[in-house]
Amino acid sequence: MTGEIGRRSGGDNVLEREGYAVAAGSALGFVALGRGSDAFGFMDTFLDRLFEYIGSKEVYREKILNATIAADDQSGNTGQMMDSTQINVDVTAPGAIIALALIFMKAESQEIAARLSIPDTYFDLQYVRPDFVMLRVIARNLILWSRIQPSIDWIGSQVPESIKFGVLNMGEGAIDCDDFDAEALFQAYVNIVTGACIAIGLKYAGSRNGDAQEILYNYTVHFLNEIKHISVRTPSMLPKGLLQYVDRGTLELCLHLIVLSLSLVMAGSGHLQTFRLLRYLRGRSSAEGQVNYGLQMAVSLAIGFLFLGGGTHTFSTSNSAIAALLITLYPRLPTGPNDNRCHLQAFRHLYVIATEPRRVQTVDVDTGLPVYCPLEVTVAETEYYDETYYCEVTPCLLPERSVLKNVRVCGPRYWPQVIKLKPEDKPWWRSGDKTDPFNGGVLYIKRKVGSCSYSDDPIGCQSLLSRAMHEVCDTPSTSCVTQPNRSSLSSFRVDQLVSTFSANPSLIAFAKLCCESWKGKCNDNFQEFCSQVLYECMSKDRPALLQVYISFYTIIESMWEHLKSGHFPFFDSLFLSSLKVALAYNGALVDGRISSGGIIQSTFLESLTKRVDNIFAELPNLKASFVSYLGTGKWPDAQSDAVLLSWYLQWYSIPPPHVVASAVEKIRPRSPGGGSMLPLLRLLLPTTHLVGLMEIEKLQMPMRP
Known part of the structure; x- marks a missing residue:
């Protein structure tokens, strides 16, 4: 693969020679991804060869490149790409830079980063292509991964002082423009800034980091205003009047590369501000210059990233994911559907390697329906920042597994639960892992009875209606024969109140039934008892006790009715044992043998006891x-x-x-x-x-x- 990067031009693929070298360099980087100096045994010779492909000064000083081109190499179609030396750096440099970036990714190697230096003199700028400067900036920052910061100061630190001084003082006339090429200076400057923005996008891919989003958005707006000749003061500290020194095609390319980086950071989030920006770029008319196929492809790709997987997926920052994203975002856009001269267009689909499902959806365990719920997400401490936490409302995207510590269901409407994770056990999310608590992206939660869901009551004002529940339940029961309209109205009111507090179908059905006429038979005492019990269970958030209350009440009453008639529908005395257990538990609470944990009201148990005693006495x-x-x-x-x-x-x-x-x-x-x-x-x-x-x-x- 190293040899294929420097393969001489020849054959029928001369026009796609640079794309071939980029593909070979990418493949070489994938083979030794993140291995650093341990990638190969002959690392020194190997690195010298790669830097020779880049055109590093150190290599040229050590080697005498006086080889001549053989006569047979000049035959054929090589005239379409003239190689003046043994190595055509214009062809081999992109592939070699990408190979070095992938091999030493996150290696923090100062030596390799220093050899991928950016020209810091006006003379050197005239001999390095500006797009290669951008690639060098990206490669340096992928190697020095931990130093990437989403700040204007960090982006400014990527620009050499000589270039920064020349750009900032050009408009003031402090520099004689005849001494150097002003266009080369500004071309290098915008490419360095764009490369730094791409590095930020790769570092914070899928993180939805607020600082990264803000700074990339500001740079995008600044480039867009420069193209439209709008003088707006932005915090990006970029010089004004870029279009005077930089051609519009370069500014358009840099603008869309920064937009792609912004979409990487906000991938899967559907961020509204970012989407509005992309929608504007997508709808620009041909009069504004937005007619290039590659630019339209970049906007479409950014929109796809923003809504990745319908909001269920986002990007990872593992080595393989960053490598795939780098190949996807290779900063050379095609001019047409069949343009593979500098980069094979099929490589744009490699972003799939970097995707992972990280959406979590809370589901009500009673109804099985998705609900909104606030989650407190805790991010583990690393060497770059302390342990932090933030709140999200489901459905939302979780952070990477390598930094996620725990997830807690918070808020007053749902029962709290904490899911603790160990990032070191499983550094990445794996689809189909049954041991993963978020397998399938579903988290089951239980709503407290008496509270409304966030979709029905977003601001929490309806929960105050629990005070009105007592009013409805205490309404004197009326005759179902003389006032049927009032009975149905009372039933409707109780049903409405219960439905606002609970989505449990059993409670809603009971609320309808307990306020009806019970198939034409008026039983005011039982209706009043059901209303009081319903209020008791809902106000104390114990819906399961409703069945206990009703069971005790109906069994004792049916016991007396059947004893009077002489008919025994049941012969089991288990209900008496259950009642005695409840009485013993209540007696322990009264005596102080149990400090807390009252379940059924003492007055209700005492009334049942008295009722059974009266039955046996009669x-x-x-x-x-x-x-x-x-x-x-x-x-x-x-x-x-x-x-x-x-x-x-x-x-x-x-x-x-x-x-x-x-x-x-x-x-x-x-x-x-x-x-x-x-x-x-x-x-x-x-x-x-x-x-x-x-x-x-x-x-x-x-x-x-």
Whole structure:
């Protein structure tokens, strides 16, 4: 590949000789990408040859280039590209510069960067093509990667003092224009600035860095104003009147290369200000000079970068990604669809290598729909900056995996969660990685009940309607027969309030059902209970408790209704055990054995307890079954009576008959004279409820002497 860079002109591809050398240099750079001095064993000789292709002064001083061109080399079609020396630097320099830039990428090699020097005298400027100066600036900064800064001062530091002095003082007449070529001076200046802007675009590709975006935008506007002859003061510190010394084609090229660099920084973001600029450049008329195929291609490419992957992808800054972007943004634009003379147009598609999916979309876990949500993104500390964090609203693009530390769901409307990452484990995002918490770009979150989504309530004012919920729920229930319109209006109001606070379909359906007429039967007490429970669950952000409240209420009520009718639709007593567990938990809260964590309201549990006690007290056949059970130890013959007795024994935790008899036998000698047995029964049967102990005492009173 090194030999192909310096291959002599010949054959039918003479006109595309420079493009061939660039392709060979790019391939050589990819082979030894980022390897630096360890790329090859014969590195010194190899570097000398590459710098010889560039036309470095040091190489020419060491070597005597007095070789003559053989007669057979001058035959054929070589007349179309005359090689005055053994090496045509105009052809080989771009490929060699790109090869060096890729091989020593991020190597921080001062030696190589110094050898890729920029002409710093007026004499040297006349012997170096301005577009090669731009390539050297790009290559130097890719090697000295850590020194790239998105600032005007850094761009100014890339310009040699002699060139800067000559450009800034040219308009003031401080320099005699006859002593040197003013056009070469200004051509070098704009190419150096453009090369520095391209380096910034590569360094901050896909980062959406605010400083990089601002400075590239300012330089773009300045070049555009210079082309349009508009005198506007900008902070770019560029000299005015560039069109007087630089041809319009060069300024147009520099303008569009900076625009491409700007699109690299804002890739995938759809930045509105950048898009407006690109839309203006795209719509320029032919009268303004915007008719070149290459310039139109650059604008189209920049628009594609800005909306990369529909906003789901952006660019990486790994070595392979930067190399692909450098080849894509090679600063020579074609003049037509078939122009491959300096750069193969197919290489413009290599940006695909640098893309990676970094979009994250938050999805409501209850509804499965995408929602807006603020995220706090923490960027890990590096040697260039401290640990920082910033906030984004989803859907958004995450930073590179190599610097991402954690992502936290923030804001008062969603339950917080923190996803911690270790950048050193996986430096790059990998598509299809199942261990990646952001695989597929989806992050599931849960909204707090009582809060609206950001799409329904962007500024958070509707959440104040939770105060009105109590007003609606406390509205006196009206007769569904005499006032049907008012009932439907109340149903509509509750449904609206619930839908603003929660997207849970179960809660919305319950809000509609609890305020309706229940299929023509008016049950005002149950409707009022449902409204109060709905307000309780929503105001305390506990929607799962709604089912618990309704289950306890309906089971106890249906228990009484079926006992009165003598029909038993269920024989399971598990609901009594669940109610006793809830009572025990509530008792521990009251006694202070549990400091916090109240779930169900104490008043509701106490009302259920009282209701069950009243049900057992109003059943006439239950007492006879209980007396027979303690006396004989046999269950009643009727299945309904047996079920009632099992409920009664379980509710009051009454032990088997032989345990009760044993306890009574122990107590009888200790309570002479007809004293109360209740205290001693309490000691011997500690798990039995007080009501059960009192019933046992009543049954044993006739047996006393």
